[in-house]
Amino acid sequence: MDSLFFKLTVKITIMDASVNKIALENNHADHASAGTIPEIGAKAKARIKRSYRQIKMEQVFKRTLVLMGLIMVILVLGIFLTLIVQSIPSIKAIGIKYLWSKTWDPVQDVYGAFPFLLGTLLTSFLALAISIPFSIAIAVYLGEYYPKGWLSNFLKNTVELIAAVPSVIYGFWGLAVLVPLVRSFESKIGVEPIGVGIFSASLILSIMIIPYAASLGRSMIQMVPSPLKEGAFSLGATRWEVIKSVVLPYTRSGLFAGILLSLGRALGETMAVTMIIGNTSLIPKNIFAPGNTMASVIANEFTEADKPVYLSALIELGLVLFVVTVVINMIGKKVISRFTNA
Amino acid sequence: MKRTFLKTKAILSSAALLVALGFSACNSGNTGDANSAKSEDNAMIGAGSSFDNPLFSKQFAEYATTNGLKVNYQSVGSGAGISQLTNKTVDFGASDAPMNGKQDSALTAPVLHIPVTAGAVVVSYNLPDVKDTLKLTPAVLADLFLGNIKKWNDAKIAAVNPNVKLPDVAVVIAHRSDGSGTSNIFTTYLSKVSTDWDSKVGKGSSVNWPVGLGGKGNEGVAGLIKQTPGAIGYVELAYAVQNGMAYAQVQNKAGNFITPSIASVTAAANITLPPDSKVSLTNTEAADGYPISGFSWVLIYKEQKYNNRSQERATQLLKLLSWMITDGQKFSGALNYAPLSPAATTTAQAILKTATYDGKPIL
Numbered sequence: 001m002d003s004l005f006f007k008l009t010v011k012i013t014i015m016d017a018s019v020n021k022i023a024l025e026n027n028h029a030d031h032a033s034a035g036t037i038p039e040i041g042a043k044a045k046a047r048i049k050r051s052y053r054q055i056k057m058e059q060v061f062k063r064t065l066v067l068m069g070l071i072m073v074i075l076v077l078g079i080f081l082t083l084i085v086q087s088i089p090s091i092k093a094i095g096i097k098y099l100w101s102k103t104w105d106p107v108q109d110v111y112g113a114f115p116f117l118l119g120t121l122l123t124s125f126l127a128l129a130i131s132i133p134f135s136i137a138i139a140v141y142l143g144e145y146y147p148k149g150w151l152s153n154f155l156k157n158t159v160e161l162i163a164a165v166p167s168v169i170y171g172f173w174g175l176a177v178l179v180p181l182v183r184s185f186e187s188k189i190g191v192e193p194i195g196v197g198i199f200s201a202s203l204i205l206s207i208m209i210i211p212y213a214a215s216l217g218r219s220m221i222q223m224v225p226s227p228l229k230e231g232a233f234s235l236g237a238t239r240w241e242v243i244k245s246v247v248l249p250y251t252r253s254g255l256f257a258g259i260l261l262s263l264g265r266a267l268g269e270t271m272a273v274t275m276i277i278g279n280t281s282l283i284p285k286n287i288f289a290p291g292n293t294m295a296s297v298i299a300n301e302f303t304e305a306d307k308p309v310y311l312s313a314l315i316e317l318g319l320v321l322f323v324v325t326v327v328i329n330m331i332g333k334k335v336i337s338r339f340t341n342a
Numbered sequence: 343m344k345r346t347f348l349k350t351k352a353i354l355s356s357a358a359l360l361v362a363l364g365f366s367a368c369n370s371g372n373t374g375d376a377n378s379a380k381s382e383d384n385a386m387i388g389a390g391s392s393f394d395n396p397l398f399s400k401q402f403a404e405y406a407t408t409n410g411l412k413v414n415y416q417s418v419g420s421g422a423g424i425s426q427l428t429n430k431t432v433d434f435g436a437s438d439a440p441m442n443g444k445q446d447s448a449l450t451a452p453v454l455h456i457p458v459t460a461g462a463v464v465v466s467y468n469l470p471d472v473k474d475t476l477k478l479t480p481a482v483l484a485d486l487f488l489g490n491i492k493k494w495n496d497a498k499i500a501a502v503n504p505n506v507k508l509p510d511v512a513v514v515i516a517h518r519s520d521g522s523g524t525s526n527i528f529t530t531y532l533s534k535v536s537t538d539w540d541s542k543v544g545k546g547s548s549v550n551w552p553v554g555l556g557g558k559g560n561e562g563v564a565g566l567i568k569q570t571p572g573a574i575g576y577v578e579l580a581y582a583v584q585n586g587m588a589y590a591q592v593q594n595k596a597g598n599f600i601t602p603s604i605a606s607v608t609a610a611a612n613i614t615l616p617p618d619s620k621v622s623l624t625n626t627e628a629a630d631g632y633p634i635s636g637f638s639w640v641l642i643y644k645e646q647k648y649n650n651r652s653q654e655r656a657t658q659l660l661k662l663l664s665w666m667i668t669d670g671q672k673f674s675g676a677l678n679y680a681p682l683s684p685a686a687t688t689t690a691q692a693i694l695k696t697a698t699y700d701g702k703p704i705l
Contacts, residue, residue, distance in 0.1 A: 300556070304419045
């Protein structure tokens with residue numbers, strides 16, 4: 001957010017300078033003409049008027065831009081502050097051990113976010129691990145092998161459609177189709193065959209997040225300059241070798257940004273996960289066990305939170321989720337900039 | 343350059359001001375927007391229990407055609423209904439549980455609980471090979487949900503079901519993951535019949551379940567039960583009846599095994615009620631009553647003169663409620679709600695008579 005604001009102000013400064021310059025030039029030109037010809041023609045007057053109007057317009061436009069940018073900054077800060085203020089009762093009552101205590105018991109007013117923190121991170125990273133091979137493969141195929149043609153268009157639109165499907169539909173589909181499949185798989189490998197749980201939720205999530213990394217990766221791969229690739233080809237490299245040593249290294253920051261976008265989606269996904277994660281506050285024993293994520297706990301318990309500390313503890317859960325997302329994004333940005341510098 | 347710097351400074355300070363404004367606005371949001379309940383020509387506003395919503399929709403639609411009073415009911419959940427009443431943004435709240443001590447202490451004026459309907463929670467299970475209806479004692483039910491009984495052919499279950507051939511299948515517990523009145527009735531029941539449950543888990547609309555899977559809403563729990571062989575869980579009676587689910591007979595306090603039905607729930611409420619009606623219908627003395635039942639209440643302020651409400655509005659509200667607990671009850675059966683028992687109706691009418699406007703009785 002900070003960097004966005006900085007960029008905005010820099011851009012504005014540059015624009016400001018250029019506007020001033022135009023105004024100066026205009027003035028200069030008018031004075032010069034006034035020196036040689038005593039009477040200012042109607043045409044020239046109109047021109048001066050017009051250029052003033054232009055300058056004014058320029059400033060109005062600039063101010064609108066600044067305002068829009070600022071509104072976003074204020075919104076994010078406002079949300080963050082609201083979360084903090086509303087969490088204060090719970091922070092006062094429980095303190096910092098909220099983050100690592102393992103019991104979530106609304107009856108006793110004992111709240112520990114650890115099982116949900118674990119559930120969120122476990123499902124998101126598991127989903128990411130499952131989705132990466134698919135999203136990279138789709139990106140390479142669409143970006144490098146078949147960038148044009150009806151088949152690639154069809155595939156591209158289908159992948160993008162995955163992102164457009166409402167998450168509750170994934171929940172239904174997961175419950176009706178995926179969970180029975182996972183259950184029979186579980187009974188084969190000898191774990192308790194309950195179907196719903198961390199593993200099922202991660203599978204659903206992985207499908208939902210594929211398009212983010214795939215689309216961004218595809219457009220990045222298409223932007224690789226052809227001279228680079230042609231050079232490699234002319235040296236006798238095969239297609240795989242070109243992808244491995246030219247395309248992927250060139251696009252890795254873009255690919256990583258796409259993966260980060262996927263992760264953000266996975267962290268916050270609520271509905272589909274709530275429907276198939278099994279919703280238990282116990283710490284999952286393995287990845288097939290039922291669990292809970294921060295988002296799904298909020299969705300489940302918010303409406304009936306009938307005690308002030310309970311409500312506040314749920315809002316604090318939102319705050320933790322917010323912070324986790326911000327931290328992961330910041331780490332991601334660091335990694336991206338390191339990739340780009342290298 | 344200096345000009346831009348000053349400008350940036352101005353922008354930043356105005357941003358800080360805006361943040362501060364937004365901040366104070368969100369704080370004042372808590373104390374309540376009292377205007378919404380004041381407007382005279384508008385509909386009566388209620389909020390709360392989603393369990394009541396189908397019945398209320400029917401009742402309010404009927405009342406609007408006969409008496410011309412529109413009621414706008416928001417099915418936001420009991421807890422949210424209570425907090426809206428506390429903030430005085432609604433004319434009435436509706437809850438599946440009586441208000442607890444903490445909710446009471448947040449109030450600025452006393453609130454009346456008026457029982458309007460009764461519901462029940464049934465125990466449903468998925469044992470494809472078991473054709474007979476299972477019988478469950480309170481002790482077995484508590485042991486199942488505590489995780490002490492792990493297999494269906496456990497001796498404790500077999501002891502109460504001597505003629506049923508129970509399979510060697512693992513028990514999978516399904517419970518509500520969202521906070522709900524259904525969970526509240528069920529856990530209140532378990533707390534009453536099992537000291538173990540009372541000390542380890544307790545009662546509430548969300549509890550820390552020792553075992554099992556959570557499903558969101560009745561449909562979520564029903565889905566888990568239908569899909570998982572060996573699953574057992576609890577859902578609302580109305581939902582189970584409408585979806586043709588198998589459910590168990592539960593032993594009541596008198597020792598009889600009772601099939602949950604509208605009649606047996608009404609029977610459970612036909613007991614001597616305390617004057618404020620704030621009582622749990624679980625495990626009542628009624629010999630033919632189903633033990634896992636509960637009232638649902640409408641909540642109103644005892645003193646109806648607040649926030650510049652007119653006497654007319656207060657009278658309209660009281661008339662509506664009085665209709666709901668008498669003539670309005672005829673719509674319950676078709677929607678699988680248990681009509682109020684004679685004892686409950688008498689108590690509710692007595693409570694309505696205590697409501698006042700500026701200190702004088704309204705009805």
